[in-house]
Amino acid sequence: MDDKTVDEIFTRALSTPTLFTNKTVLRPDYVPSRLPFRQAQVTALGEALAPVLRGFIPSNLLLYGKTGTGKTAVTRRVLTPLGQRTTHTTVPVSVAYSNTRMAGTEYRVLAELATALSLRVPFTGLAVTELFHRILLRIAEVKSHVIVVLDEIDFLVKNYGDETLYDFTRAGEKLSDGHISLIGISNDLKFKELLDPRVLSGLNEEEIMFPPYTADQLKTILTERAQSAFLDGTVTDAAISLCAALAASEHGDARRAVDLLRVCGEVAQREGARHVDESHVRAAMQRIEQDRMVDALKSLPLHQKLVLVAAVFSHSNSSTGELYDDYMALCRRAGSEPLTQRRVSALLTELDLLGLLSVRVVSQGRYGRTKKVNPLVSADFVTEILAPDPSVGGLLVHWPTK
Ligand SMILES: Nc1ncnc2c1ncn2[C@@H]1O[C@H](COP(=O)(O)OP(=O)(O)OP(=O)(O)O)[C@@H](O)[C@H]1O
Ligand SMILES: [Mg+2]
Structure with a gap:
């Protein structure tokens, strides 16, 4: 490709009208301020955790539901304001979050939790039990009530067993001051079968279910998202309906729906189209399917x-x-x-x-x-x-x- 061709690409990019007004809201980690159809879960989680602000110990919780049903989004929507209210509580409260699949190893999960508690630990080198011990010492030292969130917890259990989880559920007995409450999040519905009954009863004091979204619900979610992401009126109703229907075809997965919306916008943008329509959704579906195959193959x-x-x-x-x-x-x-x-x-x-x-x-x-x-x-x-x-x-x- 010579310089002239590259130049043309850039000129064209600058001269085509953009369809997007704010593409960040289509990123997978973006949490919208409203989470339609999840009010019950937001309320349940909020009510389960609220006692901590008055010095009481909340139950351990398990959040359950297939992928893309809003578990992480709801948790973040509740924990962020909770974290902001922890400055004037009777007992100090902290929130420590780790996505165990992204952390990759049990050691890194604990290291992330330690960092959230402002505890400096080496990147590697300690025994996991030692790391756990240091976390407990830290909690006792600051006499803090810690809400530990283990997202995609099934990864941890499948790869490392449930010993650390057991230690977490029993930590209260070892701590003279401070306490740990656990929130486990899983999209593997069979996950509970992997747990020792003692661990399960410790973790599962309360359960919040996340059912898959229906195609209609996904349509509402996408319509709201499209309003903040695209120029007014650029995404056709038919395109949104198709995104919603395709994302609901296996199970109602909002991540898949939002991904489709983002990719079909990109396809339309690249074509220089003024509207995003069904043909762009179909092309986007193919591209996503192809990417999924490539990832599956490589790994x-x-x-x-x-x-x-x-x-x-x-x-x-x-x-x-x-x-x-x-x-x-x-x-x-x-x-x-x-x-x-x-x-x-x-x-x-x-x-x-x-x-x-x-x-x-x-x-x-x-x-x-x-x-x-x-x-x-x-x-x-x-x-x-x-x-x-x-x-x-x-x-x-x-x-x-x-
Ligand atoms: N009710 C909702 N309203 C708006 N957006 C939502 C809603 N539920 C989920 N989303 C969006 O869908 C995407 C996936 O949601 P989330 O990450 O919470 O899924 P999850 O249940 O944690 O899935 P996984 O089990 O794969 O981690 C996110 O971009 C999130 O913002
Ligand atoms: Mg998640």
């Missing part, structure tokens, strides 16, 4: 990638047996020990769930039934995405043609 574990590579380069409708042979050949080339056929079969089911390939059971009359595998992504697509991947990229270059 697959090694053997999952090898199985997928085998599937996209095998002939179509291959049987699981044929696929397993190709997979083993790939493992040999990658210098990696192959997994058993049974395990590979489980990996195929997971890839099917991710929408990267389809596994169908086909009846073969009196020869019984067999499973046939068909990729849902093209070999070119997989090659483009995985070529830079050091673990499998080399295998894609010299794929033996059949």
